[in-house]
Amino acid sequence: MSTGQQASTDPDxxxxxxxxxxxxxxxxxxxxxxxAVWLRQLAIAAETPAVPIELGANVSDRLDAMADxxxxxxxxxxxxxxxxxxxQPLRPCLPDRVPWGVRAHGSDRGxxxxxxxxVLSLRQLLMLxxxxxxxxxxxxxxxxxxxxxxxxxxxxxxxxxxxERRAAAQRxxxxxxxxxxxxxxxQAVPGTHCRTKNDRIADAYHxxxxxxxxxxxxxxxxxx
Numbered sequence: 001m002s003t004g005q006q007a008s009t010d011p012d013x014x015x016x017x018x019x020x021x022x023x024x025x026x027x028x029x030x031x032x033x034x035x036a037v038w039l040r041q042l043a044i045a046a047e048t049p050a051v052p053i054e055l056g057a058n059v060s061d062r063l064d065a066m067a068d069x070x071x072x073x074x075x076x077x078x079x080x081x082x083x084x085x086x087x088q089p090l091r092p093c094l095p096d097r098v099p100w101g102v103r104a105h106g107s108d109r110g111x112x113x114x115x116x117x118x119v120l121s122l123r124q125l126l127m128l129x130x131x132x133x134x135x136x137x138x139x140x141x142x143x144x145x146x147x148x149x150x151x152x153x154x155x156x157x158x159x160x161x162x163x164e165r166r167a168a169a170q171r172x173x174x175x176x177x178x179x180x181x182x183x184x185x186x187q188a189v190p191g192t193h194c195r196t197k198n199d200r201i202a203d204a205y206h207x208x209x210x211x212x213x214x215x216x217x218x219x220x221x222x223x224x
Contacts, residue, residue: 025081032074039067080122083129089141090128100124101147118151120144170217178205178213185209 006016018027043063046055082088094100094117099107104118117124125144148154179191185206186195193201194209205213 025077025084029074029078029081032070032077036067036070036074039063039070043067076122076126080125083125084144087143087145088129090125090144090147092140092142092147094124094128100128101142101144102150103147105151119148119157173217174210174213175205177216178209181209181212181216183209 004016007013014023017023017031023031040063043060046059046063049055083090092099092103098104098117100117100120102118120128179193182188182190183194183206185208186197188194188209193203194205195201
């Protein structure tokens with residue numbers, strides 16, 4: 001449950017941004033607009049700093065530009081929320097007749113290659129919902145949630161970016177732990193680098209040292 005107040009600068013600390021376990025599109029849209037408001041206020045405050053220095057072009061103008069981009073993102077997210085919540089029909093295929101949703105999940109990826117998508121991106125969803133696109137009279141629109149209905153693992157779905165970020169954090173944790181382990185290969189003591197047979201220092205660690213570090217990190221994650 002959201003406390004409504006930011007308690008940490010840790011990027012993983014997001015409870016204050018949402019009321020539930022996951023942020024809603026409506027919450028995200030309002031947060032983006034609020035960030036835009038804050039940046040515009042900073043831009044004006046920077047016009048009259050306590051110490052005379054010209055911040056207009058270097059600070060205020062750039063803050064305004066960032067605010068404009070966040071506001072646009074907020075509007076796009078809000079529009080997507082409306083499309084989804086109202087069950088507005090989307091074109092059933094991406095360009096070149098590429099399927100999406102459940103139909104993409106059951107399609108031959110060899111035929112469609114990297115273009116095949118199950119969960120749509122924000123841009124894809126807005127494109128498929130655009131009223132000015134030419135629709136084939138034989139194509140019947142489909143609501144987004146209906147198009148996803150039946151996809152396995154939807155309750156646990158996360159963006160590829162989230163998976164990549166967690167994987168990067170895991171690799172960093174293993175590297176940090178490896179330095180704290182004794183190396184069976186080169187006999188490096190904890191806190192020191194691994195060395196080659198001719199006594200060269202390396203940033204990389206020998207496999208047994210990494211394997212031990214990986215085990216420690218995995219056990220720590222399971223306990224946490």
